[in-house]
Amino acid sequence: MDVISEFFSEYDGLQAFRTTIYLTLLSALLALVIGTVVAVMRVSPIRVLQLIGTAYVNIIRNTPLTLVIVFCNLGLFVQLGLALANKDSHTFINDNNFRLAVLGLSVYHASFVAEAIRSGVNTVPLGQAEAARAIGLPFLKTLRYVVLPQAFRGAIAPLGNVLIALTKNSTVASVIGVTEASAVMKVMMENRPDVIFVVFGIFALGFVILTLPVGVLFTSLSKRLAVKR
Amino acid sequence: MRQRLIAALGIVGLAATGLTACGDDSGSGSASGGSGEKVTIGIKYDQPGIGLKEGANYTGMDVDVAKYVAKELGYGDITFKEAPSAQRETLLANGQVKMIFASYSITDARKEKVSFAGPYLTAGQDLLVKADNTDITGPDSLNGKKLCSVTGSTSAQKVKDKFADTVQLQNYDTYSKCVEALGTGSIDALTTDNTILAGYASQEANKGKFKVVGKTFSTERYGVGLKKGDTETCTKVNDALKKMVDSGEWQKAFDKNLGASGLKLDPATNPPKTFDACA
Numbered sequence: 001m002d003v004i005s006e007f008f009s010e011y012d013g014l015q016a017f018r019t020t021i022y023l024t025l026l027s028a029l030l031a032l033v034i035g036t037v038v039a040v041m042r043v044s045p046i047r048v049l050q051l052i053g054t055a056y057v058n059i060i061r062n063t064p065l066t067l068v069i070v071f072c073n074l075g076l077f078v079q080l081g082l083a084l085a086n087k088d089s090h091t092f093i094n095d096n097n098f099r100l101a102v103l104g105l106s107v108y109h110a111s112f113v114a115e116a117i118r119s120g121v122n123t124v125p126l127g128q129a130e131a132a133r134a135i136g137l138p139f140l141k142t143l144r145y146v147v148l149p150q151a152f153r154g155a156i157a158p159l160g161n162v163l164i165a166l167t168k169n170s171t172v173a174s175v176i177g178v179t180e181a182s183a184v185m186k187v188m189m190e191n192r193p194d195v196i197f198v199v200f201g202i203f204a205l206g207f208v209i210l211t212l213p214v215g216v217l218f219t220s221l222s223k224r225l226a227v228k229r
Numbered sequence: 230m231r232q233r234l235i236a237a238l239g240i241v242g243l244a245a246t247g248l249t250a251c252g253d254d255s256g257s258g259s260a261s262g263g264s265g266e267k268v269t270i271g272i273k274y275d276q277p278g279i280g281l282k283e284g285a286n287y288t289g290m291d292v293d294v295a296k297y298v299a300k301e302l303g304y305g306d307i308t309f310k311e312a313p314s315a316q317r318e319t320l321l322a323n324g325q326v327k328m329i330f331a332s333y334s335i336t337d338a339r340k341e342k343v344s345f346a347g348p349y350l351t352a353g354q355d356l357l358v359k360a361d362n363t364d365i366t367g368p369d370s371l372n373g374k375k376l377c378s379v380t381g382s383t384s385a386q387k388v389k390d391k392f393a394d395t396v397q398l399q400n401y402d403t404y405s406k407c408v409e410a411l412g413t414g415s416i417d418a419l420t421t422d423n424t425i426l427a428g429y430a431s432q433e434a435n436k437g438k439f440k441v442v443g444k445t446f447s448t449e450r451y452g453v454g455l456k457k458g459d460t461e462t463c464t465k466v467n468d469a470l471k472k473m474v475d476s477g478e479w480q481k482a483f484d485k486n487l488g489a490s491g492l493k494l495d496p497a498t499n500p501p502k503t504f505d506a507c508a
Contacts, residue, residue, distance in 0.1 A: 074406060078415045093375060093397045174380050177400030186315065186381030193318040194341035 003195045007188070007202055016184035017206055023101060023170045023180055024210075028163055030106035035113025040143060042114065043121050053114070061111040065104075065172050072104040073097065073176040093177070101173035105166065112162045120155025121147060125229070153225045160218025164211045181206060265305020270295050271312030271320050271329035271454070275403065278428025278487050279332050282311075290424070291330040291451075293482035294349050294473065298328070298453070301469035302462070314381065318342040321456050328466070329454030332422060335505070344459055345452030345505065346466035349479075351498035353445025354384050355423035357430060359411065360440050365418055367444040368392035374417040375399060377407035384421045387447065404429065412438060422449050423492060431490035441492065450498075452505070463507035474500045 007013040041053030060068070076082040077100060084103070085095035124147050132142040152159075171182035185203045189196055272291050273280035280291040287309050299307050312320055312331045320326045321343050332352070335345045358365050365371065371393035378385030380400040389396055399416050401407055407419045408429050419426065423441055430439045453466050473479045479500045 070406070074409060078410045078413050081415075090395065090397070093399045097399070174400075175402040177380060177398070179400075183380050183400065187383075187386075189315045190381045190383060191338065193339055196315075196318060 003188075003192055003198050004202065006192070007199075011184050011188055013181070013184055013202070013206075016179060016181045017210070019098075019178065020167070020170050020180040021210070023098070023105065023173060023178065024163075024167045026102045027105035027109060027170065028166055030102065031109040031113050031162075031166070032159075034106060034110035036117060036148075038110060038114035039117035039121065040148075042118055043143075045139060057111045057114055060108055061115075063108075065108050065169055066175060068108045069101060069104040069172050069176055072100040076100065094179075097173075097176050097178050101170075101176060101178045105170060105173065109162055109166050109169070112165070113159065116155045116158035116162055117148075117151060119158060120151035120153070123154035123227075124150045150227050153227050156218060156225060157222040160214060160222070163218070164214055167211050167214070168207060265303055267306040267308065268299055268302075268304040268328070269308045269310050269326045270299060271310050271317065271326040271331055273313075273331045274311045275405070276332065276425055276428055277432050278490065279424055280330070281428075282309075288486070289428070290350065290482060290486040291332065293486065294470070294479070295328070295330040297473050297478060297482070298330075298466055298469040301472060302465050317454055321454055324456065327455075328462070330451075331454070332425065332449075332451055333454045334422075334449040335452040339454075342457060344455045344457050344463055344507070346455060346463040346507065347452040347470060347504060348450035348498075348501055349453065349470050349473075350424070350451045350483075351495060351501065352422040352424040352449045352451060353495065354387065354420060354447040354449065355426055355445050356442040357408075357411065357419040357426040357439050358417065358442060359414070360438055362417070362440075365442060367442060368420075368446050371396045371418065375415070377401065377410060377416040377419045378421060379404055379407070382421065384447075388420055392446070408435065408439075418442075423494075424487060427487050427490035427492035431487070441490070443493065445495070448498075460507040467504040467507065470501065470504060474502070 038053045038056050041049040042057070044050060044053075077084075077096065083092075083096055084099035085092050089095065128146055128150065129142055132146040137145065170180060173180055174183035174186065177183070181203055185199060188199045192199060272287065272289075272295060274282040276289065278289055280287070280289040292309070295309075296307065310320070310326050312326065312329050314331075317329050317331060317333060318339070321329060329343075330349075333339075333345075335348060339345075356365060356368070356371075365374065368388050369392050371388060372395045374393070375397045376385055376388060377399045380402055385398050385400065389398060399407070399410065401410075404419065404421065404425065407416065410416045411419050412435075419429075423443075423445055426441045429435060430441055453463075453470075455462050455466070470479075473482075483494075483500075
């Protein structure tokens with residue numbers, strides 16, 4: 001089983017999984033921010049904002065993720081010259097690709113986050129918003145203090161699902177050269193075709209280790225934090 | 230009653246489609262095959278000049294060698310199947326393909342899993358740069374430059390380890406993305422086997438834009454992948470390859486597929502004069 005020790009020493013598999021984790025966490029944070037904004041737009045009383053929010057969700061959600069990620073690199077960077085890192089740096093390519101991947105992953109998953117939060121908003125009874133209006137709160141304050149806190153607690157389970165999907169989808173970043181887990185898996189498969197299934201097993205196990213606790217945590221959170229009605 | 234009728238019609242319909250499917254199958258087999266057995270051969274679908282699928286046509290050096298060898302082995306009906314790098318060993322082990330001609334370099338690690346006939350071509354790692362580039366003359370002049378290759382390939386890693394440790398690596402999932410990035414100047418060079426580079430440089434859309442540097446720094450011996458231990462086929466394939474070289478067909482296939490790019494292969498090993506012993 002020398003391939004397992006090679007995973008740690010020669011290929012630095014832990015570093016690859018660390019990159020996967022960073023990629024996931026940063027994209028998750030950014031997706032949460034964008035997704036919340038989009039969800040608020042969709043439930044806002046202003047027609048134009050509603051339309052923009054709906055269009056965002058429908059367009060992005062129905063575009064393949066590989067296309068989004070490849071566009072971030074070949075479209076934004078290679079063709080339009082948008083660089084997200086210092087061009088003179090020795091690690092420019094790696095930094096730039098990582099940030100472009102975070103951008104692509106978060107823009108893509110924001111559409112799912114927005115839908116999860118909107119479903120959370122729908123769990124809040126109409127009377128809550130009406131009561132908030134009755135005591136004179138304007139729209140944004142109604143959201144901020146009454147609706148969204150309850151909506152997030154109702155949306156925890158679907159948000160957990162999005163996070164698990166995001167963890168696995170981060171492997172798509174390898175198409176633009178981010179050295180996360182699946183990229184290192186490809187290198188190991190190229191060099192050690194004789195033990196290809198062991199290599200595959202190691203990486204499959206790695207992803208199970210990452211996603212299983214997330215699922216358990218979010219399930220228990222969704223039970224504990226659910227608004228008792 | 231009515232439902233039964235519909236069900237009966239449905240069954241008849243299914244049976245009819247089943248029958249026509251069978252009919253089609255045997256029809257196409259005899260139409261394209263003539264005489265001889267069927268064989269499935271693994272090739273690359275995305276490498277111009279080597280193995281490329283364009284609609285229903287297959288072109289490239291690997292394809293022409295595969296066709297010649299299959300004919301010599303007595304197969305009349307060839308089915309091509311895509312053999313992506315990571316799946317080549319599995320395809321052979323499962324028997325999904327009989328032989329693989331897919332820029333498949335003979336290495337010791339691969340010999341653990343499959344047997345090789347050949348080599349039928351000896352390539353080498355090289356660099357592709359823009360046609361007007363003068364400061365990249367070989368792997369040693371890559372320090373501080375941006376180099377592109379494909380995720381999982383060992384070629385870019387080799388440059389970094391052996392020649393230029395301050396080179397920056399861009400990996401994509403396909404070489405065509407590297408070519409795209411090279412065209413706009415966001416990377417400086419693309420590295421892989423000179424045969425593959427020549428194939429891209431001579432593509433219609435890229436003519437005159439790029440050049441192969443022409444200083445190879447590795448030896449890649451392309452072999453014919455066979456199921457482990459299949460010495461019988463291996464011997465036959467080697468005989469067929471020898472015949473192909475002796476009859477001049479090898480040179481013809483090379484000129485047709487890679488000649489236009491101006492690619493110069495090492496004349497000591499190309500066309501191949503000796504083949505590895507089958508084991």
